[in-house]
Amino acid sequence: MTLDQFKYIYFLGIGGIGMSALARWFRINGYTVAGYDRTPTALTDALQAEGITIHFTEDVAQIPAAFLENPTQTLVIYTPAIPSTHLEYIYLTEKRFILQKRSQVLGLLAGQMTTIGVAGTHGKTTTSSMVTHILRDSGVNCAAFLGGITANYGTNFLLNEPADDLRSVICVVEADEFDRSFLTLFPKYAIVTSTDADHLDIYGAHEAVLASFGMYVSQIETDGVLFMKTGLSLADQTKATVREYALQTGDYYSQKLRIEQGSFIFDLVYPNGVISDIQLLVPGFHNVENAVAAGAVALEVGVSPDAIRSALATYKGVRRRFEYILKSENAILIDDYAHHPAEVNAFLSSVKALYPDREVTVAFQPHLFSRTRDFADGFAESLSLADHVILLDIYPARELPIEGVTSELIFRDVHSKTKQKCTKDELIDVVRKMKPSLLVTVGAGDIDQLLPALKSTLSNQ
Structure with missing residues (x-):
């Protein structure tokens, strides 16, 4: 399947943070987009204001006629939160529309670019948005699909500049372990912040969570790099280069950490030097650690130490994160x-x-x-x-x-x-x-x- 074969994109669960980012990507790139969600939210209001048709009742008749009349040109993207009993899901399946999970389509998009995947049972939204801000602030051509609304950009999606070679574009993706969605990604660079037990309604046991993360890191490109929180047991499951980071240990870590006038200030130590006096507008020891990971991958893709310091000093955070x-x-x-x-x-x-x-x-x-x-x-x-x-x-x-x-x-x-x-x-x-x-x-x-x-x-x- 290629995206070129479609003209219409229909979303079941369009109001989700990840789904809305995909909806914006398709609209900006010339597709006709519509969708369903259970309730109106600020996100669905924003999508409607951008020209996307959305309805809030399970009703096939409310799907735009052009979509229903052109099944071979219509791609249906759905979130795992949509139950199999959903009336529109049943109809579209029976009528043999092509249905894909959000994660599958995100994998297709990201696979065209050089991907930085940020995974972890916690910390991935802040870390991925930090990476994105460092790249964007430093003039790197990048796209981003994030799991939260960034304060710097007011969105969960950033579009890259046009490029003759899409592999020259960096795509930052929040790699979600829920429903094993991140297994559609094959990143060049990956950050794993944590592998704690979570989503046990999906996985059943912590061992299954760990196995899924092992599969994810096994998909990193062989000439890529895994930036792994110190103490995680993933190094033997990837062919990529492994580098560790943490608040105070690893190949990348913070030192001289202090709080001054409500801000966390620290030095970022990396294998070839030190970025001194980084100031974070967003507080928290965990955010210092997230900044260490973001700085590590930024250094790897060629961002200068001074640019990293400057960018982190202007990073304003993500809605609902501290x-x-x-x-x-x-x-x-x-x-x-x-x-x-x-x-x-x-x-x-x-x-x-x-x-x-x-x-x-x-x-x-x-x-x-x-x-x-x-x-x-x-x-x-x-x-x-x-x-x-x-x-x-x-x-x-x-x-x-x-x-x-x-x-x-x-x-x-x-x-x-x-x-x-x-x-x-x-x-x-x-x-x-x-x-x-x-x-x-x-x-x-x-x-x-x-x-x-x-x-x-x-x-x-």
């Missing part, structure tokens, strides 16, 4: 997408280091029944880093309830100064009564919908 919503003398509100115990631990540890004189109140919304069941002990331990814990109900996302699985599994083992449970609708009143000077909202569900009201509440206390 995002300041309010920062005043009386109150601070920070939002983060963390939804794995290791991510919550890294985030809260960094917040406490930044604000040692303030008590930290965390409002956490667990994501998925299966993830809550599998990691309840880990969530309880990491949340206990906070002084005060507010625990919301589980956000179900794609899952049906699991008997006996509620946020109580986490709550009972939280050991903080205070803890309480509430519903999402009750959170504003709880915060109004608590009057925290430092509130962080955490989770991959829809807790971010409350941020405007929380900001107003804290501003007026």
Whole structure:
């Protein structure tokens, strides 16, 4: 299959962060694009404003007629979140339209260019967006398909400049392990940030997660490079050159790390030298480590040390990754997408280091029944880093309830100064009564919908 044979591109689940990036790529490149999603969001609003037709009801009749009348010229791209019982999915399958998963199409696009794949159970969105910003800021011709909205560019997709040889273009891809999607990628350069147990509803066991990452790194081009977090067990599963990085150890690491006026400043040590006094606008020990990985791959593709320092100093982060919503003398509100115990631990540890004189109140919304069941002990331990814990109900996302699985599994083992449970609708009143000077909202569900009201509440206390 080649993309040249298609004129129409139809998306089932167009509002997803990865799907919307592909939709933009096809629209910009002259295809007619339309799609379905379950609910309107800011992303679907943006796509519609760009001229893409979207509907929100399972209804074959709402698929544009030109798509239905030209099945051989129509490519249907779907997300694994679309169930096999979906009415449009059933119809398009029965009528023998060509259906491809998002990951398969992304693999086709990236395969035309020189790919940097950024994988890991956490850290991949920030790291891939850092790599992208370094390249773009340094004048490197690159494209990017990211898993978050970058603050620097206001998008999850960057289009490259035209090139006679597409292999001269670098394509930065967030390589997602969910549903083994990253196995459609064959990168020249790869970063693996972590291989912790996650998505056990898909994989079943941690061993299967590790096996999938092993398959991914085995697909790196033989003359390529794997930049691997120190301590991961992947080196013997790839024919590429392996280089390790971490916060304080490896071939690439940070030194002289300090916090000055709310910024993390450090030196990046690499095999041939040191990039001194890198300043990050986005705080966090984990973000310093992500910057080390991003700087390592940038050096490998020829970006100068000075350009890397300059670019990282202007990197503004990704929406919902250590995002300041309010920062005043009386109150601070920070939002983060963390939804794995290791991510919550890294985030809260960094917040406490930044604000040692303030008590930290965390409002956490667990994501998925299966993830809550599998990691309840880990969530309880990491949340206990906070002084005060507010625990919301589980956000179900794609899952049906699991008997006996509620946020109580986490709550009972939280050991903080205070803890309480509430519903999402009750959170504003709880915060109004608590009057925290430092509130962080955490989770991959829809807790971010409350941020405007929380900001107003804290501003007026």
